[in-house]
Amino acid sequence: MTFVLDGAHLTCEQVDRAAHGSGIALGSTARAQAAWRMAGLLNGPVYGRTTGVGANKDVDTEDTGLDLLRSHAGGAGPTIEAFRARATLVVRLNQLLAGGSGVDPALLPVLAAAVNLGLTPPIRTYGAIGTGDLTALATTALCLLGELPWTRPSDTVRIEAPAGDTRNPSTEAETGTGTGTGTQAGAGTGDTRSWERAEGGPPGTRPGDPVPRFALASVDALPFISSGAATLADAALACHRLGVLLSAATAVAARSFRAIEASLEPLSPVVQRGAEQTEVAAGLRALVGSTSPRRVQDPYGYRAFPQVHGAVLDALGRAERTITEEMNAAPENPLIAGGRAWHNGNFHSARVALALDALRAALVQTATLSAARLATLNDPANTGLLPFLAERPGLSGVMILEYVAHSALAELRHLAAPVTLGGAVLSLGTEDHASFTPQAARSALAAAEPLEIVLACELVASVRALRQRGLPCDLPLDPAMRDRPLDADLDAARGLLPGLVP
Numbered sequence: 222m223t224f225v226l227d228g229a230h231l232t233c234e235q236v237d238r239a240a241h242g243s244g245i246a247l248g249s250t251a252r253a254q255a256a257w258r259m260a261g262l263l264n265g266p267v268y269g270r271t272t273g274v275g276a277n278k279d280v281d282t283e284d285t286g287l288d289l290l291r292s293h294a295g296g297a298g299p300t301i302e303a304f305r306a307r308a309t310l311v312v313r314l315n316q317l318l319a320g321g322s323g324v325d326p327a328l329l330p331v332l333a334a335a336v337n338l339g340l341t342p343p344i345r346t347y348g349a350i351g352t353g354d355l356t357a358l359a360t361t362a363l364c365l366l367g368e369l370p371w372t373r374p375s376d377t378v379r380i381e382a383p384a385g386d387t388r389n390p391s392t393e394a395e396t397g398t399g400t401g402t403g404t405q406a407g408a409g410t411g412d413t414r415s416w417e418r419a420e421g422g423p424p425g426t427r428p429g430d431p432v433p434r435f436a437l438a439s440v441d442a443l444p445f446i447s448s449g450a451a452t453l454a455d456a457a458l459a460c461h462r463l464g465v466l467l468s469a470a471t472a473v474a475a476r477s478f479r480a481i482e483a484s485l486e487p488l489s490p491v492v493q494r495g496a497e498q499t500e501v502a503a504g505l506r507a508l509v510g511s512t513s514p515r516r517v518q519d520p521y522g523y524r525a526f527p528q529v530h531g532a533v534l535d536a537l538g539r540a541e542r543t544i545t546e547e548m549n550a551a552p553e554n555p556l557i558a559g560g561r562a563w564h565n566g567n568f569h570s571a572r573v574a575l576a577l578d579a580l581r582a583a584l585v586q587t588a589t590l591s592a593a594r595l596a597t598l599n600d601p602a603n604t605g606l607l608p609f610l611a612e613r614p615g616l617s618g619v620m621i622l623e624y625v626a627h628s629a630l631a632e633l634r635h636l637a638a639p640v641t642l643g644g645a646v647l648s649l650g651t652e653d654h655a656s657f658t659p660q661a662a663r664s665a666l667a668a669a670e671p672l673e674i675v676l677a678c679e680l681v682a683s684v685r686a687l688r689q690r691g692l693p694c695d696l697p698l699d700p701a702m703r704d705r706p707l708d709a710d711l712d713a714a715r716g717l718l719p720g721l722v723p
Contacts, residue, residue, distance in 0.1 A: 226311070226333070228252060228318030231548045233464075233541055236457035240308035244337050250329055252320025256557040260323030260440070267562045268555050269443030270323075275648035286442030287366070293446065294363050296345025296356035301451075303372065305666075306341035308454035309357060312548050313445075321551030321558055322444040331365065331435045338431060340364075340371035344451060346663075350645055351452070351656030353552075353568045358446035365435040448552050449570050452659045453544055456573060459665035460541045463584070465719050466672050467533060470587060471501065472721035473680045474526055475508035476694070477594045480686035481603045483523040484514035497538070498531030504723060520603075522593035529590050533583035540576040540665075547573060570658040574641050577661035581637040584668055588633050588675045592626045598682040599623065610685045612702040619682050621707060626678040629671035636664040636671070677714035681707065684714075 224235055227248030239245055266272055266281070273280040274289060300306075314332045317324055335341075342364045348356030363369040437445065477483070486492075488506045493499040505526065518524060547570070555562035597603040599610065599619065611618030640657040647655070685702070687694040696717060699710055 226315045226318055228315055228320065229549050231312070231315045232545060233457040233461045236308050236311055236454060236548070237461040239311045239336065240304040240454070240458060242339075245311060245314075245333055247314075247329055247333050248318065250318060250326045253317055253322070253324070253326040253329060256320045256323045257326050259560060260444075260557045260562075262560075263557075263562055268564055269447070270440045270562075274443060276651045278651065284439045286439030287437070289442045290359045290362045290366070290437070290446070291368070293355045293359035294369070296348035296360065298346035300343045300372070301346055303339075303341045305451075305455060305458065306344050306372070307336060307339075308458055309344065309354075309451040310336050310341070310361065312454045312457065313358065313361075313448055313450035315548055316448055316450060316551060319549060319551045321553045321556045322447070323553075323557040323562075324441050324444045325438060328365070328435050328437070328441070328445075331433045334431070335364075335371065335433045338373075338433065340373055340433065343369065343372050349449070349452060349659040350647075351449070351570050351574060351658035351660075352652060352654075353447055354449050354451035354659065355446050357451040358448060362437055362442065362445055365433070366437060367432075367434050371432065444553060447554050447568055449547070449568060449573075449658065452570060452662045453548050453573070455659070455662035455666050456540070456544045456577060457548065459577075459662060459669065460537065460544060460580075462669045463580070463665070463672070464537055464541070465722060466669060466676065467530070467537060467587070468722040469718040470530065470591065470676055471504050472508055472723060473591070473676050473683065473718075474523075474530075474594065475505055476683035476687060477598060477679060478505070478509045478523060479512060479692060480683045480690065481519070481523075481597055482512045482515050483509075483519045484516065485509060485512060486514075487519075487524045488527065493527060495531060495535075497535040498527045501531045501534065502527040508723065520593060520597055522590050522597060526590065529586050533580075533587045536576075536580045536583040540573075540580045543572055543576045569654070569656060571641070571656040574656040574658040574661045577658070577665050578639040578641050581661070581665055581668055582639070584672055585630070585633050585637045588630050588672050591675050591679045592623070592630055595623055595626055595679045595682055598679070598686050604686055604690070606686060606689050610682060610689060610702075612704070616704050618702075618704065619685060619707065622678040622682055622711075625711070626675045629674035629678075632671040633668055633675070636668045638664075640664070673715050673718060674711070676718060677711045680714045680717070681710045 223244035223246050224238070225246050225248045268274070268278055271281060272278055273282050273285070310332060314329060314336070317329060342361040344357040344360050360369060364371050485506060488502040490499065490502070493502050552567045554566065554568050555564045556567065599608065601608055607614060607618070609618035609620040640661045643655070643657050645655040646653045681698065684694050684696055684698050688700060689702070698713055
């Protein structure tokens with residue numbers, strides 16, 4: 222389903238939707254147009270427009286913007302996945318709609334069309350340190366200029382006209398015609414967007430496909446790339462996916478509670494502190510229903526669930542709020558506002574890096590608790606069943622799940638290493654600090670897989686324990702108890718996790 226970008230209300234969930242194929246439409250471009258008009262009236266030195274960049278900030282330049290793009294597009298390593306590149310375009314487009322860059326607003330519908338056509342820039346993995354995703358966005362700019370090929374995924378993506386645009390991109394893509402301005406962008410510039418047919422375009426497109434182009438002016442170069450959009454895209458994708466998994470974790474824990482008849486006393490409203498902890502306890506109580514406790518106190522995996530899981534949800538909430546604010550702001554340097562250019566450091570993403578470092582550390586805590594519950598499910602002292610939930614004495618049952626879970630947990634610990642302890646001095650000492658937020662965001666996105674595996678291990682074991690105890694279980698996991706490879710069970714459990722979200 223298509224949603225509208227307006228520069229103010231983009232969410233992590235919408236970034237995920239757009240990354241995986243949802244169409245986008247443009248809201249009002251008024252703020253972008255105002256900044257562009259204001260930029261055209263500026264006098265005096267303006268960083269990146271009339272000067273060089275970095276250590277060349279005091280060097281007067283003229284018409285070197287395209288050289289800046291060419292020199293800064295040199296990333297390294299493999300290209301990132303198409304869904305991440307698509308998310309990058311969406312975040313940068315939303316930031317440009319927020320105003321403040323001074324970029325020609327005629328660019329905006331072209332960028333939106335690239336998203337809706339499923340075209341993505343070939344962004345390399347390495348090249349950013351948390352002071353702007355220069356290599357990623359310079360690569361994007363060269364695709365717009367036609368100097369680098371767009372990458373097209375194999376699946377077909379719906380083509381939709383931006384809101385307020387009277388032109389039909391899908392029709393004009395077929396004919397190779399159409400350079401009208403539409404109603405919301407390009408006023409005063411002569412519209413520089415075009416829709417070339419793939420026969421005359423770069424590799425990576427099929428015959429007849431449209432190839433969005435935009436003739437970026439020299440003064441548009443730095444304003445277009447002065448953003449951490451690729452980092453924020455990864456962070457938004459990570460927050461959305463982790464949010465789904467952390468919600469599912471409560472449903473998984475509820476099955477373990479029932480399987481060992483854990484006491485619900487630790488979930489009582491009387492003992493809760495703080496909003497997140499209280500909410501976690503209430504949600505878990507509702508899912509468990511009731512038990513017949515066998516012990517005065519259960520292991521920490523049960524007794525401390527509200528405290529630990531509440532903490533990770535609190536960290537997720539802080540990270541998501543921070544990322545959402547950054548996606549809906551103008552990170553531009555200089556910022557075009559109030560009749561002048563304001564040179565600043567808003568491109569620096571220290572607050573995002575700190576939030577993501579805290580989130581990844583919290584993930585380890587909640588995953589460790591899941592692995593602890595898995596251990597109790599294997600223990601007859603807690604279940605009253607055979608060791609490792611085996612079919613008969615001496616067999617291994619689900620013993621291997623503990624090894625798998627701790628293998629994934631070790632990876633999660635590795636990904637939790639804080640990036641904010643690092644530092645860098647670049648460009649002849651002009652840029653003397655870095656947050657390494659891109660690394661934090663990539664690690665957060667990568668953390669979803671091992672967390673999912675840990676939770677899947679617990680889910681497979683808890684379902685088996687419930688079945689062996691003759692308790693209700695409605696999940697379509699293989700009911701066979703014999704010793705066998707459990708990889709298919711884990712794959713199935715991983716697929717079930719999103720559906721367990723309360």
